[in-house]
Amino acid sequence: MEDQGTSIPPVFSLGLVEVTNTVIVTWGILALTGVFCWLLSTRLRLTPSPLQVAIEGVVLAIEDAVSAVAPQHAREIMPFIGSLWIFLVIANLCGLIPGVxxxxxxxxxxxxxALLVFLSTHWFGIRIQGLKTYLQHYLSPSPILLPFHLISEITRTIALAVRLFGNMMSLEMAALLVLLVAGFLAPIPILMLHIVEALVQAYIFGMLALIYVAGSIQSHQLRYPPKE
Structure with missing residues (x-):
């Protein structure tokens, strides 16, 4: 039986590179999502099917969430935030599949x-504001605060990674312990708990990523609002 602890044993090796179950499942999610989106894009109709209506509803919900936080730059950052949200929902829920x-x-x-969010935050900030303008916010309101700005960048990235890992790991461990103690007497409450917690954690991670990206984009506008 696969180890349920924090150590993930490799499934196979490619030279010096060890491929774990995490990598295989991630590849599978990316492949299936890509194929699904491609097939869906080739079957778009003016009279939408129920599936197309559901997908359009998801896209509109993501668009509204992004626009509420960064209305002026929603078009630029929505593909990243939307893709991150969709991946996290699928990744968190795939633990419900037996053996996965x-x-x-x-x-x-x-x-x-978390590193992807960290890099994307700076990439969007530099792309939209320019390198010089973006870097100025690290010296605001005083250059003395530069070390604290740098420390906050590191600590929030670590917190982003550890929070999601800890919550999802504890969720799987709690479900395993309850099933070991109660058997299959209470599978539905455990299943519902897993679904709700998986969706909540995906939402929190994506929303934090959105706030970080929006903050990097809007830092200059917040300090120097446009004159009326």
Whole structure:
């Protein structure tokens, strides 16, 4: 039986590179999502099917969430935030499939996601504001605060990775312990708990990423609002 602890054993090796269950499941999610989106895009109709209506509803919900936080730059950052949200929902819920473990129960996976948010935050900030203008916010309101700004960038990235990992790992462990104690007497409450918690954690991670990206984009506008 696969180890339920924090150590994820490799499934196979490619030279010096060890491929774990986390990597395989992540590849599978990316492949299936890509194929699904491609197939859906080739079957769009003016009279939408129920599936198309559901997908359009998801897209509109993501668009509204992004627009509420960063209305002036929603078009630029929505593809990233939307893709992150969709991946996290699928990754968190795939633990419900027998024999499949959620990639987000692996600290290496959540660290990679947190680093992606970290890099994207600076990339969007530099792309939209320009390098000089973006870097100025690290010296505001005083250059003395530069070390604290840098420390906050590191600590929030670590917190982003550890929060998702800890919650998803504890969720799987709690479900396992309850099933070991109660058997299958209470599978539906455990299933519902897993679904709700998985969706909540995906929402929190994506919303924090959205806030970080929006903050990097709007830092200059917040300090120097346009004159009326």
């Amino acid at each position: 473990h959620s990639p987000t129960r692996d600290l290496s996976a959540t660290t990679a996601l």
